[in-house]
Amino acid sequence: MFASKLVFEKGLIPVVVRNVDGDILMLAFMNRNALLKTLATGFMHYYSRVRKKIWMKGETSGFGQKVLEVRVNCENNSLLFTVKQEGPGACHKGYKTCFYRRILKSGGLSRVEKKVFNPRRVYKGNSVSE
């Protein structure tokens, strides 16, 4: 199994999550068990460094991420997942992608995506992006 050759730095590997339409949804971390759960179930599981536990994307919101393809980089220390994002979006702030703000040359920020859902309704007081 190739997963045994991956480099988990302090137990974690960073993963890029790309939607099937090409949008980059998020960058997150997996530990080995989150990766194995992802490969076994076909749905994205991450490791939360804040809550110190594995969580499945969509377990609260219903907006899961179905795995379509997994790639590994040249150094075996990062992964690129292509997924089908279910529901309107991935970001716990109510956007399709977590990368909804652009850094301007002035040093300021510009929001470049529209809100696609109301996070208070979807997460019901949960402040995390499950």
Add this chain to the structure above:
Amino acid sequence: MFASKLVFEKGLIPVVVRNVDGDILMLAFMNRNALLKTLATGFMHYYSRVRKKIWMKGETSGFGQKVLEVRVNCENNSLLFTVKQEGPGACHKGYKTCFYRRILKSGGLSRVEKKVFNPRRVYKGNSVSE
């Protein structure tokens, strides 16, 4: 300046590098100075955790990465750069993208991109991806 609000964990922030054509080229890390150099010069600079120094992509190979857009995620702890990759590719192994291998359901690996340059000629014995 927004950069002052970014979260650098142990001095580093992970960055996703997307080519203007949509291909994900690499995932790398910047420290604050690498980010400031990138924003000031318009060309990607990274921090090498192995060599403990900032390097400019293309300084050896000539294959630089011109910054077109910078985005920040909802938690201010990762960045997404859209760049124009110069030359044939970004990967020090001779591929356009570092994510040139797919992990198969069997657990094996499949190379899904073609080699686009000879890394021995481009890096002249340098084993890193500068």
